[in-house]
Amino acid sequence: MSAPLLSVRDLEKHFPVERGVIFSKVVGHVRAVDGVSFDLAEGETLALVGESGCGKSTTARLVLRLLEPTGGSIRFAGQDITRTPASALTPIRRAMQPVFQDPYASLNPRMPVGRIIAEPMEVHGIGDDASRRARVEELLRLVGLAPYHAQRFPHEFSGGQRQRIGIARALAVNPRLVVCDEPVSALDVSIQAQVVNLLKDLQQRLGLSYLFIAHDLAVVRHVSDRIAVMYLGEIVETAPKSALYGAPRHPYTQALLAAIPVPDPVRRRAQAALGGDVPSPMNPPPGCRFASRCPHVVARCREERPKLRPMGEGHLVACHRAEELPIPAIPSLAPHPPSPAVARRLALAAERRVSP
Template sequence: MTKPLLELEDIRKLYPVKKGLIIQKEVGTVRAVDGVSFQLMPGETLAVVGESGCGKSTTARLAMRLIEPTSGTIRYDGQDITKATRQDMRRLRRDMQIIFQDPYSSLNPRMTVEEIIAEPMVVHNVGDRASRRDRVRELLRLVDLAPYHADRYPHEFSGGQRQRIGIARALSVSPRLIVCDEPVSALDVSIQAQIVNLLKDLQKEFGLTYLFISHGLAVVKHVSDRVAVMYLGQIVEIADKKNLYDNPRHPYTQALLAAAPEPDPSRRTAMKSLGGDLPSPLNPPSGCRFHTRCPLAQERCRSEVPALREIEPGHRAACHFAESVPSFTRFRNGEGIHPRLQERLALYARHKAALASVNA
């Protein structure tokens, strides 16, 4: 049986909030990540999605120990790295790299592209100067840039090209795990598709494992194998891509999917967008954290924390009433849609059928 490459078990990251100029007193705690657990298998892409501020980027940095966890266990390739020394983590860094969200601030403007891509090889003592130079040009070709770009500076490139440089830097030391921290959110839509396709091609060629952080559900659907949905520092649902998109069992996941733009009018949903504001992680609601915005909330939700339990094989949701949550499929089939919109959809379908028969 294949063992997980990366495993997080009940990981928490708490930030104390202090008040006072001279004598500081702790007045609260921000629960940025509060009890996150998941496994990431070799060669797999696990996407973590959620609203801004839900803790997904913090989770990614905790997984690499760029941030120290308050409690919990992190295992990489079966080894507990939670208490690993700085020297041990330095050796492991070669196996795990990160692609940052902002391609403008993540590249040093004073360094050439060659120096930027070669820097991880210098840090980990990989090869000599000549071999590193050759490796840089090979990586530039891999990410669809020209070898002569090695002598240029970051300000001479577009956002998409800068992100390709960031990808080349992450690949320079041949890692097994790459954390993609919203790698396309700062790019135009057309460029997003190019970068996502590039990441998929590189994964296939080198057998890479991705932890993919995003709030774009369309991007996640294209790139992921499994999806974990986060809300206010906790995972509320995790399943393989098909199950989660076709049959979400948590009301929050359904609301996220309903809010995603849908170009096909026949697949519009009748679900309403979420109301209310996202609660503060400084003072999260008791019980189920989503109950203040959930249309299905009951008294039990206000007092009892739901466990992230298995609804069906490989599909887990943290909802007391996951089995009775209304099916998301019926909205996609047109049930519950306003009658006037149904008429328009029917007319559209008839026109489409007529055009098809004429063209035939």
């Protein structure tokens, strides 16, 4: 088996919390990422999912070395880049590029689109002016835009078009890894599907690997090969897509899947929303961090921190009771007939379409 393109082990990022105006003093640390480990193979899409504030985006920034890790290791293409100085990161940054969440804030409003896309090539010394212009036109066509768009400014485009420009900029230097930090969460639902389909098409054509950060499990199901679920700075479950959606083993994963909206207003949910509050990342509990919200909690959960352990081929779960808990049916993922009211409306609509 070939070595993974990206290998992360026990990654940590603790932000200091200071008090005082003149004589500030560190009074604690926010454990934003606290012992995260995963592998990403060449040509694979690994989705990192979880609630807002769980540490997904911080993990992405650590992988890109936009933040300095507190602990752990990051290996990219066989090279340990955890402590690589900033002066030596240029060739590494060329091989892994980001696509940001907000297409309105991630593009310089004072630069035309052609220059925005060409800027990474200028930074890395790729080609001359003529070859860069030709490459910009090629990239615009690749992402579904026209060459004449290179002369326009970001404010002249819609949100979906701006995200396409951001994708073109990320591809300008031929990266091997693209880190997508919630790339469709700021877009309309119909535009989300277009951008996700574009990312999948580009992956097949260019052999890209994606680290896909998201909180929308419906989008993740369409784009990912494997999924890692994060909660309060930790990964609580990792599995291939089919295993995680078909047989989720961690109670938190089950709650996330049950929260996917059902496209029928009459149907009731089989599982209520999670109660309780997320513990403070400054002072996480000693045992399972999900214990305060878990409906299956026992005394051991509050005292002993669970570790990821295998539950099948490629399926890892951090739960003391994973073997004994039942696997619930997730109604929002299973095919189901429409409710009687919806069925009547569909039948009436069909009659109108076929009536002379």
